[in-house]
Amino acid sequence: MDYKDKIQHYTLPELKDALESVDAATYPEREALLKTRIGLLEASQQEQEREQQKPVWHQVVFNGRGKEFFGIWIVNVLLTILTFGIYSAWAKVRTNRYFYSNTELDGHTFTYLAKPLQILKGRIIAVVIFVLYIVLTQISSVAAGIFIVAWLFVSPWLICQSIKFNLRMTSYRNIQFNFTGRYVQAFCVFIVFPIATLFTLYLTLPWALKQIDNFIVSNTKFGNKQFATELSTGNYFAVFYVAALSGLLAFTGLFFAFGIDLTAMFEQSGSFNFSTIALFAAYAVSFVIASSYYSAKIRNHLFNHSQLANLANFESNLHFAGLLWLRTSNLLILIFTLGLGLAWVKVRKAAYLAAHTKVGILPGAELSLRNELSQSSATLDEVADVFDVDVSLV
Amino acid sequence: MCATLFKVDSAMCSVVDVSLHERYLQIDTDEEVQLYEHQQLTVSPRLGRLDREVLLPSGDKLVIKQQAAINEWLDCHIHSRVDKLERNPIAIFSSLLLVPLMLFIVFKFIVPMIGQAVALATPHAFAEYASKHTLNVLDYGVLAPSTLPNSIQTELGRHLHTQLQRVENPDVTYQVLFRQGNALGPNAFALPDGTIIFTDELIKLVDQETRLLDAILLHELGHVAHQHSLRYMAEVLSTTLLLEYILGDMGGVIELFFGVSHTVIQNQYSQALETEADNFALSNLHKIGLDSNDFADAFEALASISKDEGELENLLSTHPRLKERIANARTYSKSPQ
Structure with a gap:
C-alpha cells in the first residue's frame, strides 16, 4: 500500500x-x-471546534392570547376593586405568571416565582412611606426636605432590592436569575451621576443612562453565570440626541399645525381650554415618537452587546417604525375601549417584543451551567431571602 | 402521561412518565420510580392554558401539559379556584359589567366617604401646621403683600369678621387676610385652620362691593366648615393608590392614557367639593341678610372676565363651570326653603 x-x-x-x-x-x-x-x-x-462554539439561534415566542388574558385580567380587576386593592398582590402574581410562562425559548418557558404575600408586604411598606411623604410635605418644608434627602440615600438600596427581588423571582429551566449590584455603585449611577449631569445642562445625560443600563446588566446573573456587556457611550449619545431632536421637531411642527396660542392659555389661568388640550396632544405625540426611537435603538444595542459567557448571546431587532406603530395603536386601543383594551395592549406588546428577540445558545451550555451551579452556596441564598421584598407601589 | 423533569440547581431536564393514582403521583424516570402524596407537592395554581408546574420536595420541578386528568388530580384539594372564574364566560361577562359599575360606586361614594373619615380622624393640630405651611409656601412662591390701602384692609377685614361671627362655627377661629394674587388673579381661598385669603385683584374686580365679597366669603367658609382640604387630599391619595393597584405595572404610553383619566377623576372630587361649598354658602346667606341672587351676582362678576367653557374643558377643570354655579344659585332662590 x-x-x-x-x-x-x-x-x-x-x-x-x-x-x-x-x-x-x-x-x-x-x-x-x-x-x-x-x-x-x-x-x-x-x-x-469553531463550529461547536457557534451558537444555535432560537426565536423567543410569546404564546399568550388577548382573549384569554382578558378573562383573567377583568376577573382580577373586579376582585381587586371588591377587596379595596388588597387582591392586587394576587392579581400581580397571576398576571406575571401568565406573561412569564407564556414566553418560550428553546422549548422551555420562563417562570415567575413570587408569592402574593411577598408582594403584599412590600406594597404595605411602600404605601406607608408614600403616605408619610404626602403628610410631611403638607405640614413642613423642613421635614419634607429631610425626607427627600433621606430618600436620596435610601432609594439606591431599594432599587437594588427591587431588581434583585424581580430577578430572583424569575427562573428559566428551574434556574433563577439574580442580581449582585452593590449599594455604593448604585448610589453613583442612580443619584450622583444623574445629579452631576445637571451641571452639564443634561447634555451628558446619555452617559448617565448608559451607566445605569451597564450597572443593571453587568450585575445580572443567570444561575452562577454573570452577564457581560460592552456598551458604547457614543451610541447612547447618538440615539439620545436623535430621539430628543425628533421629539422636539414633532412638537414644534404640531405646535404650529394646531395653532396653539400660549397667551390665551395664560390669560385664563386655572381652567383649561383648547390650547391646553392641543398642547397636551402635541406633547403626547412627540413623547411617543422620541421614546419609541430611544427604546428601539437602545434595546437593540443592549441585547446585541450583552452575553452570558460560554452560554448565550442575544439579539434584538426592533424597528423604530414598528415600535412607533405598536405604541400608537395601543394608545388608540386604550382610548377607544375606554381602558378595557388594556389586556390586548399588554399581550400585543409582549408578542411584539418576543418576535424581535433571539437568543443564541452555545453548545454545551447545559453542562457548563450545571458545573457552575454545583458550587453555589445555599447559605447566601437564605440570607437574601430575609430581604426578599420589593418595596414598590405597583 | 409525558412530563418534563427539571433537576434542582441544574439546567438539565429529562422526559419522564407520570401516572396518577388515587393517593399517589408516580414518576417513572430512567433510573427509578418516585411516589409522592399530595401534601408533599407544591402545585402552582392553574392559569390559562399554561403547563402545570409541580415542585417536588427535592426542589426538582415537574412540568406537565394541561389535560383534564392532571388538572383534576392536582386541584382536588384546592378550594379557592379563581381560574374557574377566569375561564367562565358568564363570570367574565359579569365582570365586564360589574367593573365599571363598581368603579363608579367606589369613586363616587366610597372614596368621598374615606375622605370624610380621614378628615374627622385627623387632629386639629395637623390642620394648623398644614395651613401655616401652605401660606408660607404661597407667600414665598406666588403671593405678595397686599397693596390695598391700610384703611380699606382694616375696614373690609372688620366687616368680614362681623359677617363671619353670624354664621361661625364655634370650633374654628377664622381669620381674614389680604394678599396680592399675581398669577392667581382674582381669587379667594380657604386654609383648613380657618384662614381665608382674598386677593387684591378680587377686591378690585367686585369694586369693594361687600355684598359680593360676603357671598364669596361664605363659599370659602363652606370649604373650612366641611374640612374640604383634608377630604380632597385623602380622596386624591386613595384614588392614586386604587388606580395604581387596579391597573398594575404600566409603561410609558399606558401611563399617559391613565394619567389623564386620573386627572379627570380628581377634578370630579374638586368640583363636587366646590358645589358643596356653594350650597353651604347658599343655605347660610340669609344669616347675613343676603340672598342667593347676591351669590349669583358675585359669580357673574367672575364670569365677566373668563371665557365660556365647553364640555371637554369641564372635565379638565378643578371647578364647576361658572354658568352652572350661577344657574344653581338662581334656582336656589326660587326653590322653597
Whole structure:
C-alpha cells in the first residue's frame, strides 16, 4: 500500500507518533506527507471546534392570547376593586405568571416565582412611606426636605432590592436569575451621576443612562453565570440626541399645525381650554415618537452587546417604525375601549417584543451551567431571602 | 402521561412518565420510580392554558401539559379556584359589567366617604401646621403683600369678621387676610385652620362691593366648615393608590392614557367639593341678610372676565363651570326653603 494512502486512516495522535518515529533522513518524502496530513487534520479540527462554539439561534415566542388574558385580567380587576386593592398582590402574581410562562425559548418557558404575600408586604411598606411623604410635605418644608434627602440615600438600596427581588423571582429551566449590584455603585449611577449631569445642562445625560443600563446588566446573573456587556457611550449619545431632536421637531411642527396660542392659555389661568388640550396632544405625540426611537435603538444595542459567557448571546431587532406603530395603536386601543383594551395592549406588546428577540445558545451550555451551579452556596441564598421584598407601589 | 423533569440547581431536564393514582403521583424516570402524596407537592395554581408546574420536595420541578386528568388530580384539594372564574364566560361577562359599575360606586361614594373619615380622624393640630405651611409656601412662591390701602384692609377685614361671627362655627377661629394674587388673579381661598385669603385683584374686580365679597366669603367658609382640604387630599391619595393597584405595572404610553383619566377623576372630587361649598354658602346667606341672587351676582362678576367653557374643558377643570354655579344659585332662590 502506498504510504500516502496508509496514513489517511491515522488519527491525529497516531500521525504525530509516526512523525516522531519516522527516519527523516531516509524518508524525507514521508516526513513531508505526514506534515501535510497533520496540518490538514489540525485545521479541520479547529474548524470543528469553531463550529461547536457557534451558537444555535432560537426565536423567543410569546404564546399568550388577548382573549384569554382578558378573562383573567377583568376577573382580577373586579376582585381587586371588591377587596379595596388588597387582591392586587394576587392579581400581580397571576398576571406575571401568565406573561412569564407564556414566553418560550428553546422549548422551555420562563417562570415567575413570587408569592402574593411577598408582594403584599412590600406594597404595605411602600404605601406607608408614600403616605408619610404626602403628610410631611403638607405640614413642613423642613421635614419634607429631610425626607427627600433621606430618600436620596435610601432609594439606591431599594432599587437594588427591587431588581434583585424581580430577578430572583424569575427562573428559566428551574434556574433563577439574580442580581449582585452593590449599594455604593448604585448610589453613583442612580443619584450622583444623574445629579452631576445637571451641571452639564443634561447634555451628558446619555452617559448617565448608559451607566445605569451597564450597572443593571453587568450585575445580572443567570444561575452562577454573570452577564457581560460592552456598551458604547457614543451610541447612547447618538440615539439620545436623535430621539430628543425628533421629539422636539414633532412638537414644534404640531405646535404650529394646531395653532396653539400660549397667551390665551395664560390669560385664563386655572381652567383649561383648547390650547391646553392641543398642547397636551402635541406633547403626547412627540413623547411617543422620541421614546419609541430611544427604546428601539437602545434595546437593540443592549441585547446585541450583552452575553452570558460560554452560554448565550442575544439579539434584538426592533424597528423604530414598528415600535412607533405598536405604541400608537395601543394608545388608540386604550382610548377607544375606554381602558378595557388594556389586556390586548399588554399581550400585543409582549408578542411584539418576543418576535424581535433571539437568543443564541452555545453548545454545551447545559453542562457548563450545571458545573457552575454545583458550587453555589445555599447559605447566601437564605440570607437574601430575609430581604426578599420589593418595596414598590405597583 | 409525558412530563418534563427539571433537576434542582441544574439546567438539565429529562422526559419522564407520570401516572396518577388515587393517593399517589408516580414518576417513572430512567433510573427509578418516585411516589409522592399530595401534601408533599407544591402545585402552582392553574392559569390559562399554561403547563402545570409541580415542585417536588427535592426542589426538582415537574412540568406537565394541561389535560383534564392532571388538572383534576392536582386541584382536588384546592378550594379557592379563581381560574374557574377566569375561564367562565358568564363570570367574565359579569365582570365586564360589574367593573365599571363598581368603579363608579367606589369613586363616587366610597372614596368621598374615606375622605370624610380621614378628615374627622385627623387632629386639629395637623390642620394648623398644614395651613401655616401652605401660606408660607404661597407667600414665598406666588403671593405678595397686599397693596390695598391700610384703611380699606382694616375696614373690609372688620366687616368680614362681623359677617363671619353670624354664621361661625364655634370650633374654628377664622381669620381674614389680604394678599396680592399675581398669577392667581382674582381669587379667594380657604386654609383648613380657618384662614381665608382674598386677593387684591378680587377686591378690585367686585369694586369693594361687600355684598359680593360676603357671598364669596361664605363659599370659602363652606370649604373650612366641611374640612374640604383634608377630604380632597385623602380622596386624591386613595384614588392614586386604587388606580395604581387596579391597573398594575404600566409603561410609558399606558401611563399617559391613565394619567389623564386620573386627572379627570380628581377634578370630579374638586368640583363636587366646590358645589358643596356653594350650597353651604347658599343655605347660610340669609344669616347675613343676603340672598342667593347676591351669590349669583358675585359669580357673574367672575364670569365677566373668563371665557365660556365647553364640555371637554369641564372635565379638565378643578371647578364647576361658572354658568352652572350661577344657574344653581338662581334656582336656589326660587326653590322653597
